Amino acid sequence: MSEASLAGSTASPSGARAHARAQGGTRVTTMPTVPAATADGWPAGLAEADRFAAETVAGGNYTTLAVQRGTVVEFTDLDGDACAHLAIFNQAQLDERLNVADTVKIQWQAYLGEGAMLLSDRGRVLATIVADDSGAHDTFAGTSTRAVNEARYGDGSAHGSSPAGRELLILGAAKHGLAPRDLPPTVALFQGVRVADDGALVFTGSTGPGAVVRLRFELPAVLLVANVPSPVDPRPEYTSTPVRIRAWRGDAATLESPEATATPEAARAFGNTIDYARMRGL
Amino acid sequence: MGIDAGSDLTPVPPLGAASLPARLAGRVIVLDEVVARRGPWSAIVAAGDELTIVDLEGNQAVDFLLYDAADTAVRYSAPDTISAQGNVYLSQGSVLRANTGDALMTLVHDEVGRHDTIGGACSKESNSLRYGHHTVHQHACVENFLAEGALWGLGKRDLVSNINFYMNVPVEADGALGIVDGLSAPGLSLSLRAERDVLVLVSNCPQINNPCNGFNPTPVRMLVTRAAR
Numbered sequence: 001m002s003e004a005s006l007a008g009s010t011a012s013p014s015g016a017r018a019h020a021r022a023q024g025g026t027r028v029t030t031m032p033t034v035p036a037a038t039a040d041g042w043p044a045g046l047a048e049a050d051r052f053a054a055e056t057v058a059g060g061n062y063t064t065l066a067v068q069r070g071t072v073v074e075f076t077d078l079d080g081d082a083c084a085h086l087a088i089f090n091q092a093q094l095d096e097r098l099n100v101a102d103t104v105k106i107q108w109q110a111y112l113g114e115g116a117m118l119l120s121d122r123g124r125v126l127a128t129i130v131a132d133d134s135g136a137h138d139t140f141a142g143t144s145t146r147a148v149n150e151a152r153y154g155d156g157s158a159h160g161s162s163p164a165g166r167e168l169l170i171l172g173a174a175k176h177g178l179a180p181r182d183l184p185p186t187v188a189l190f191q192g193v194r195v196a197d198d199g200a201l202v203f204t205g206s207t208g209p210g211a212v213v214r215l216r217f218e219l220p221a222v223l224l225v226a227n228v229p230s231p232v233d234p235r236p237e238y239t240s241t242p243v244r245i246r247a248w249r250g251d252a253a254t255l256e257s258p259e260a261t262a263t264p265e266a267a268r269a270f271g272n273t274i275d276y277a278r279m280r281g282l
Numbered sequence: 283m284g285i286d287a288g289s290d291l292t293p294v295p296p297l298g299a300a301s302l303p304a305r306l307a308g309r310v311i312v313l314d315e316v317v318a319r320r321g322p323w324s325a326i327v328a329a330g331d332e333l334t335i336v337d338l339e340g341n342q343a344v345d346f347l348l349y350d351a352a353d354t355a356v357r358y359s360a361p362d363t364i365s366a367q368g369n370v371y372l373s374q375g376s377v378l379r380a381n382t383g384d385a386l387m388t389l390v391h392d393e394v395g396r397h398d399t400i401g402g403a404c405s406k407e408s409n410s411l412r413y414g415h416h417t418v419h420q421h422a423c424v425e426n427f428l429a430e431g432a433l434w435g436l437g438k439r440d441l442v443s444n445i446n447f448y449m450n451v452p453v454e455a456d457g458a459l460g461i462v463d464g465l466s467a468p469g470l471s472l473s474l475r476a477e478r479d480v481l482v483l484v485s486n487c488p489q490i491n492n493p494c495n496g497f498n499p500t501p502v503r504m505l506v507t508r509a510a511r
Contacts, residue, residue, distance in 0.1 A: 095437070095438045095439050099402065099408075099443070100360075100361075100402075100443055101360070101400060101401060101402020101403070101443040101444075102402055102405075102408045102411075104400060104459060105400075105401050105402060105408070105412075105459070105460075105461070106408060106411045106412055108458060108459060108460050109457050109458060109459065110400070110453055110457040110458075110459050111456070111457030119411075121405065121407070121408075121424075121438075121441070122407045123405070123406075123407030123408055123410050123411050124407075139400075140361065140364050140365075140370060140400065141361055141364060141365045142359065142360070142361020142362060142364070142365060143361070145362060145381070145382055145383040146382070146383075147382060147383040147384070148362075148365075148366075148383050166381065166382075179355070180355050180381075181354070181355040181357075181439055181440060182439050183381070184442055184443075185359065185360055185361045185442060185443050186361070194457075195370055195453040195457075197455075198369070198371075199369045199370045199371035199396065199453070200368060200369050201364065201365070201368045201369060201370065231361075231362075231365040232365050232368065265411045265412060268410060268411045268414070268415070269411050272407075272410065272411070
């Protein structure tokens with residue numbers, strides 16, 4: 001039976017309209033849920049009005065979010081092979097963005113975990129990792145390119161069977177008026193990469209299904225998420241499973257928050273961020 | 283007088299053929315310039331030519347960015363370089379890759395052993411976090427990159443995590459990392475072969491708050507050479 005016959009002929013506008021409308025309400029595993037409040041998986045007691053966005057992103061796919069200051073974005077590695085590559089921009093001035101080098105250098109620490117700041121190139125905190133039961137993340141290997149995926153899997157195009165992270169991030173960036181040259185080095189959640197004494201990369205991979213990371217945004221931000229395998233994942237098959245995203249209303253850090261008092265570098269970073277936000281009325 | 287007085291951005295005259303690294307003997311000198319301590323530098327290096335950097339006085343961090351001269355949206359990418367070689371340090375044989383994965387330059391000769399890809403550039407803003415707000419009016423690499431990049435139509439959006447030649451950033455087993463005392467010494471050099479026409483942007487690092495320059499920024503020499511026909 002053809003699809004058209006499910007809702008009658010599509011030879012006329014009214015038939016085509018009926019056919020199109022008959023598709024509404026279809027549920028698949030990986031999709032946004034709108035209104036977000038009707039989705040499952042929210043923290044207990046979270047008011048419906050505070051539930052901002054709900055989406056499960058397929059392996060080899062991407063999404064983007066524009067978030068306000070204080071918003072918490074939760075990532076869940078549902079099946080254990082998600083790898084969420086993140087690019088973050090300050091919504092108030094899009095040329096301020098995640099700076100991986102500053103993030104690791106300023107915190108004297110390359111391995112991200114709870115309490116870590118994701119820093120911009122302007123000495124400010126874009127987001128804070130406020131919860132993390134994975135601890136397996138990556139600040140070194142970045143995301144994949146079309147050329148590398150073509151060589152490894154036979155295809156790297158955004159619409160192919162093994163999309164490259166960069167191809168997806170270019171599309172996500174374009175949705176916010178950003179060009180390829182706006183894309184900085186990214187960090188990746190849920191697939192660990194470590195460095196040996198001689199500098200060699202060691203892929204440690206996932207800690208298993210169900211790992212959760214929460215980011216709290218300290219500035220209004222554009223967040224691009226590409227869910228693709230790490231470029232140093234040694235498995236021959238393109239292995240990428242869904243990541244669930246929930247975003248809800250929260251409160252940005254104050255100078256008294258534990259993340260802001262943890263180190264002198266953090267105190268100055270949150271100081272810079274909070275003064276900037278007040279000055280701009282954010 | 284600025285807070286970090288002692289600046290000297292006046293051009294330094296070429297050092298002349300007598301002091302050339304011996305391995306360059308017989309090659310055609312396309313360009314021979316000294317980058318003043320704390321200053322910026324840029325040049326287009328043609329495909330096949332070699333850029334040799336000489337650390338004249340030792341332990342001078344050379345912050346280094348690289349673009350496809352024909353399309354500056356294609357530029358050096360630390361993560362693509364690291365992923366492709368499976369190692370965070372640059373050493374002889376390392377290929378400097380673009381955000382597309384393409385080869386931009388190859389480190390064909392290295393007398394130091396390893397160079398940094400993860401520490402990035404110092405900036406007034408990052409200095410405020412690392413050392414305190416009293417350092418904000420000191421000169422910094424990002425200022426050099428912005429000033430020199432502007433000559434080529436590049437801006438803040440075009441600056442990404444850069445290479446730090448001659449800088450030493452160990453990563454310990456628990457992920458602790460930091461800029462520590464350097465491995466270089468006076469006169470040590472490295473050479474990079476351009477795999478296509480590339481635009482090279484350099485900040486001869488002015489940092490005085492960590493050991494990357496031995497707390498004393500010094501000049502470096504830039505030589506572009508070509509095989510004799």
